[in-house]
Every structure is written in structure tokens, then in C-alpha cells.
Amino acid sequence: MSDLRELYQEVILDHNKQPRNFRAVDPHDHEADGYNPLCGDKIHLELRLDDSGRIEDIGFTGEGCAISTASASIMTETLKGKTVAEANALFDRFHHQVTDEASELDPSLGKLGVLAGVRDYPMRVKCATLAWHTLQAALEDRGEISTE
Amino acid sequence: MSATAPSAGPRALEVERIRADFPILQRPMNGKRLAFLDSAASAQKPQCVIDAERECYETYYANIHRGVYQLSQRSTQAYEGVRPIVQRFINAPDEREVVFVRGATEAINLVAQSFVRPMLSPGDEILITGMEHHANIVPWQLVCEATGAQLVVAPVLDDGQLDMEGLRARIGPKTRFVSVVHVSNTLGTINPVEAIISLAHEQGVPVLVDGAQSAPHMPVDVQAMGADFYCFSAHKTYGPSGAGVLWGRYEHLKDMPPYQGGGDMIRTVSFEKTTYAEPPQRFEAGTPNIAGVIAMGRGLEYIESVGREAMIAHEQGLLDYAMDRLGDIPGMRFIGTAPHKAGVVSFLLDGVHPHDMGTILDMEGVAVRVGHHCTQPLMERFEVPATVRASFGLYNDRDDVDALVDGLHRVKEFFG
Numbered sequence: 266m267s268d269l270r271e272l273y274q275e276v277i278l279d280h281n282k283q284p285r286n287f288r289a290v291d292p293h294d295h296e297a298d299g300y301n302p303l304c305g306d307k308i309h310l311e312l313r314l315d316d317s318g319r320i321e322d323i324g325f326t327g328e329g330c331a332i333s334t335a336s337a338s339i340m341t342e343t344l345k346g347k348t349v350a351e352a353n354a355l356f357d358r359f360h361h362q363v364t365d366e367a368s369e370l371d372p373s374l375g376k377l378g379v380l381a382g383v384r385d386y387p388m389r390v391k392c393a394t395l396a397w398h399t400l401q402a403a404l405e406d407r408g409e410i411s412t413e
Numbered sequence: 414m415s416a417t418a419p420s421a422g423p424r425a426l427e428v429e430r431i432r433a434d435f436p437i438l439q440r441p442m443n444g445k446r447l448a449f450l451d452s453a454a455s456a457q458k459p460q461c462v463i464d465a466e467r468e469c470y471e472t473y474y475a476n477i478h479r480g481v482y483q484l485s486q487r488s489t490q491a492y493e494g495v496r497p498i499v500q501r502f503i504n505a506p507d508e509r510e511v512v513f514v515r516g517a518t519e520a521i522n523l524v525a526q527s528f529v530r531p532m533l534s535p536g537d538e539i540l541i542t543g544m545e546h547h548a549n550i551v552p553w554q555l556v557c558e559a560t561g562a563q564l565v566v567a568p569v570l571d572d573g574q575l576d577m578e579g580l581r582a583r584i585g586p587k588t589r590f591v592s593v594v595h596v597s598n599t600l601g602t603i604n605p606v607e608a609i610i611s612l613a614h615e616q617g618v619p620v621l622v623d624g625a626q627s628a629p630h631m632p633v634d635v636q637a638m639g640a641d642f643y644c645f646s647a648h649k650t651y652g653p654s655g656a657g658v659l660w661g662r663y664e665h666l667k668d669m670p671p672y673q674g675g676g677d678m679i680r681t682v683s684f685e686k687t688t689y690a691e692p693p694q695r696f697e698a699g700t701p702n703i704a705g706v707i708a709m710g711r712g713l714e715y716i717e718s719v720g721r722e723a724m725i726a727h728e729q730g731l732l733d734y735a736m737d738r739l740g741d742i743p744g745m746r747f748i749g750t751a752p753h754k755a756g757v758v759s760f761l762l763d764g765v766h767p768h769d770m771g772t773i774l775d776m777e778g779v780a781v782r783v784g785h786h787c788t789q790p791l792m793e794r795f796e797v798p799a800t801v802r803a804s805f806g807l808y809n810d811r812d813d814v815d816a817l818v819d820g821l822h823r824v825k826e827f828f829g
């Protein structure tokens with residue numbers, strides 16, 4: 266089962282069982298829906314920026330597989346207090362980590378690194394990135410995205 | 414049927430011999446015996462089908478209907494020789510009613526555009542069911558958009574049966590066409606197509622039966638069924654992808670305008686006026702999938718050689734065994750428990766998303782489909798985002814079901 270543990274690390278299983286920030290954000294100034302039609306994952310993301318443009322609060326609701334739920338949960342945890350520019354930069358590095366099969370583990374990703382195992386499962390990359398694509402849609406007020 | 418009942422039938426099917434015909438089943442997956450449980454999406458190919466395609470290219474390939482040289486004649490003969498095979502396979506009255514297409518999807522689009530669309534006016538209705546594959550939904554939406562007709566949907570009951578009362582109530586004076594799936598690819602439900610067709614015919618409404626999931630698994634007799642059109646895809650009947658069949662009554666086909674224009678479908682062409690060939694050529698514009706059609710014929714003969722009565726008994730036995738064994742797993746929820754059901758099992762397991770199950774089962778060498786199975790409205794009907802689907806072919810045996818059950822116990826251990 267070593268392969269499985271590589272993909273489904275303890276942290277992922279934990280965040281899947283008890284997703285953090287799994288709630289509405291009230292009040293919020295940005296929101297979006299993300300949809301992965303291939304597997305039916307749906308996520309609704311809400312967030313509030315403070316006066317200096319930092320993410321003051323962020324939360325999500327919806328239904329998804331363990332990878333997409335854990336990814337959304339860890340993302341919201343990681344992003345609190347970050348500026349939009351910092352969030353975008355993080356997504357770039359995260360995206361590289363989960364899509365480039367040859368990528369080394371990027372220590373600057375912190376807890377997000379537990380999702381690196383996805384890079385060996387091309388079919389699952391969209392699960393890991395759904396929350397992030399939804400975040401971008403929310404920040405750009407695009408309302409809705411679909412990963413297909 | 415009990416879990417221990419042997420595959421009864423006029424001639425019991427010998428799974429070991431059949432498995433030996435399929436080269437891909439001899440290859441391990443992740444170091445394990447491959448349990449291929451996704452034949453409803455596409456079936457694996459027996460050696461004879463692979464050989465038929467290769468033999469065509471290696472020994473007699475040329476374009477058909479054109480050359481006077483021998484290769485072209487041989488190719489033409491082999492290609493045209495598949496029409497009587499199909500005719501026998503579905504008991505069609507006339508081989509000119511057999512149109513070669515790319516698959517079920519193209520067949521349905523062809524009927525929608527060439528037969529149904531010209532007769533539609535705003536307010537007319539097309540009736541389908543709530544368990545259709547997207548291939549039997551979207552083509553009708555396209556013609557509705559173009560003509561102002563309405564798409565009407567007969568409901569599905571909680572156990573996955575078609576609501577026949579609901580269907581009856583929806584066939585009315587505005588109904589112009591009915592299109593129904595014979596066997597649901599998601600639920601496994603076998604629909605009472607004969608009864609549906611008589612209801613429609615009482616109102617003078619023609620019916621298309623989407624046979625994508627029935628042709629591979631049960632005897633099909635289009636005359637006994639009474640259908641106006643029937644279609645299937647070769648890749649699900651152990652043949653190659655990119656080939657398939659539309660069968661239609663000649664009385665319909667002969668009056669239908671072409672679906673596509675091009676070579677091979679004309680009688681004479683001039684810039685002023687082109688006249689069309691008779692069916693089936695009228696609907697086969699351009700160079701077709703020659704080797705694919707020839708190999709499709711071999712696939713159908715393969716099914717006949719196994720025997721469809723034996724095949725259906727075998728698959729029913731496996732289905733019963735699978736429902737029994739899966740039903741013992743705590744947290745199991747079946748989607749689709751109609752009494753009359755083919756070898757398709759859709760399910761959910763409490764607390765585990767289908768996608769995660771699919772990945773873990775794959776590591777165990779078990780290939781299942783996860784997702785909406787191209788039936789999103791049906792997923793909404795049952796209020797689930799997706800299901801895991803195991804489907805059986807003639808090469809599956811109890812070891813495959815056992816591997817699935819063991820894999821699911823693994824899943825539970827992991828996510829427990």
C-alpha cells in the first residue's frame with residue numbers, strides 16, 4: 266500500500282474527514298463556484314479582503330473527493346493573511362508541484378506539499394487544483410469555473 | 414437466482430476459454446490480475462477482431478466501391494459482407510436497412526437531423542426518458558433549438574425503472590418522435606421497449622431504440638421489438654471503435670434526405686442538380702472506416718459463436734453474485750435496482766467519494782468507471798454527484814467480482 270500512502274497522506278485523510286474553514290464567510294466580498302464535471306466535484310468559495318488587500322477570511326462548502334476536499338481545506342488554511350499577489354504566486358508554485366512529474370518537493374509550499382503525490386496521477390490533478398481555480402475566479406469576479 | 418447458482422443456459426459459457434481469446438486480459442495490471450469491469454464504456458477485443466483488422470490491412474486493403482482492381486473488389490466484398498452479418502445479428506428484414514456509421518452517437522444524430530427535424534414545427538414534442546445517455550439527449554436538444562419543438566422527459570422511479578405510467582401520459586397529440594435507451598448504461602435497467610413502442614405506435618409515433626448497451630449483452634430482434642430505428646456501437650460489441658450501425662425501416666430510410674454530402678452517397682453530381690444514392694449508401698458519405706466495419710463483423714460473429722443465450726445467463730449469474738457480495742459491504746448504496754437489469758452495477762459507499770474509490774481500485778488491478786457516465790440528468794435525479802460503476806462482459810468471472818469486493822474492503826480500511 267506504499268503507493269497509496271504516497272498519494273493519500275495522513276494529512277490529506279485528516280483534512281478530508283475534518284475540512285477546515287468548511288463554512289460560509291459572512292460578510293464576504295468575493296465568491297465563486299468551481300465545478301469538475303468529470304467527477305462531479307462542486308465547491309463554493311467565499312472570502313473577504315481587508316483594507317490592505319490581504320485575505321482576512323476564507324471558507325468553502327461543497328462536495329468532492331478526498332483530494333479536492335483536502336486541497337481546498339489546506340488552501341484556505343494557508344491563505345489567511347496573504348495578499349492576492351502572494352496567493353497567486355503560491356498557486357503558480359503549487360501548480361508546478363502537482364503537474365510536473367519530475368518536480369522536486371518545493372519546501373516553500375509548506376503543508377500544501379502533501380498534495381505533491383498527485384503529480385503521478387494525471388487524472389487527479391484537476392481534483393487538487395479545483396479550489397485554486399475557483400479562488401482565481403472569485404478574485405477576478407468571474408463567478409463560476411469549470412475544469413473541463 | 415441465488416449466489417451459488419451456476420451459469421445456467423442452453424450451452425454454458427466457458428469463461429476460461431473466452432478469457433484466453435482476449436490478449437489484454439493476459440497482461441497484469443499493477444502486478445495483479447486485471448479485473449476489467451468497464452465493458453459498458455468499451456469492451457476489450459478478442460484476437461479474431463484484432464486479426465480481422467490486421468488481415469485487411471496486410472492482405473487486401475484498398476478503398477471500396479471504386480476500383481476495378483482486385484484489391485478494391487475484395488475490400489468491397491468484405492465491407493459489404495458485414496451488412497448481412499448485422500442483418501442476422503439484429504434480425505433485420507432487409508440488409509439495405511443496415512447503415513454503417515461511426516457509432517451510436519452518429520446514428521442518433523443522423524435520425525434526429527434527417528428523419529425527425531424535417532417534420533418538426535414549433536410546439537411539437539420529442540419524448541425521451543430520464544435515464545438517457547447524453548448521446549440520446551443532446552441531438553434532440555439541437556433539433557428542438559432549431560425548430561422550436563420541445564423535449565419531454567419520462568420520469569424514472571426510485572429503483573431505476575422507467576415510470577411507464579408517466580411515459581404513457583407524456584405521449585400525446587404533439588408527440589412526433591420517441592427515443593429510448595434499451596439498457597441504461599448507468600443503472601443497468603432493461604426497459605420494456607416492446608411496450609413503449611406499442612404505446613407510441615398506437616399514436617402513430619415512430620421510435621428509436623438506443624441499443625448501445627443491449628446489442629453487446631442480449632439477443633436483439635428489431636422486428637419482434639417493432640422499432641423504427643435501432644443503433645449500436647461496435648466498440649461495445651467487442652469490435653473496434655469508430656464503427657457502428659444504424660438500422661432503420663426501409664420505408665423511412667428511402668424518404669430521408671442525406672445526413673452528410675460527399676462521395677459515395679450520390680447517384681449523379683452536377684453543379685445544377687445532384688441526385689442521391691439509395692439507402693444505405695445515401696447515408697454513408699465519404700470513405701468509411703473500412704477495416705473497422707470488417708472487424709466489427711468479426712466481433713458480432715464472435716458473440717454469436719459464444720451464444721447470446723449463454724452470454725446473458727452468464728452475465729446475469731455474475732450480476733446476482735456481485736449484488737449479493739457488494740450488498741454485504743456496510744455502507745453500500747446501489748443506484749439502480751430494477752428487477753429487470755443487465756450486468757451493470759452502480760453504487761456509492763458511505764463516506765468515500767467515487768473518485769477516490771476508482772484510484773484505489775485501480776491500484777488493486779480493478780478497472781471500474783467513476784463519474785456521471787454521460788448521464789448527468791440521471792445523477793441529479795438520484796441526487797448524487799457521481800457513482801462507481803462495475804459492468805460485466807462475457808470474459809468476466811467471479812474472481813473479478815471478488816477482486817472488486819476485496820478492493821472495496823481496502824478502500825474502507827483506508828478511509829475507515
Ligand SMILES: Cc1ncc(COP(=O)(O)O)c(C=O)c1O
Nearest residue numbers: 516517518546548598623625646
Ligand atoms: C446507452 C448509450 N447510448 C449511447 C452511447 C454512445 O455511444 P458512442 O460513444 O459509442 O457513440 C453510449 C456509450 O457509452 C451508451 O452507453
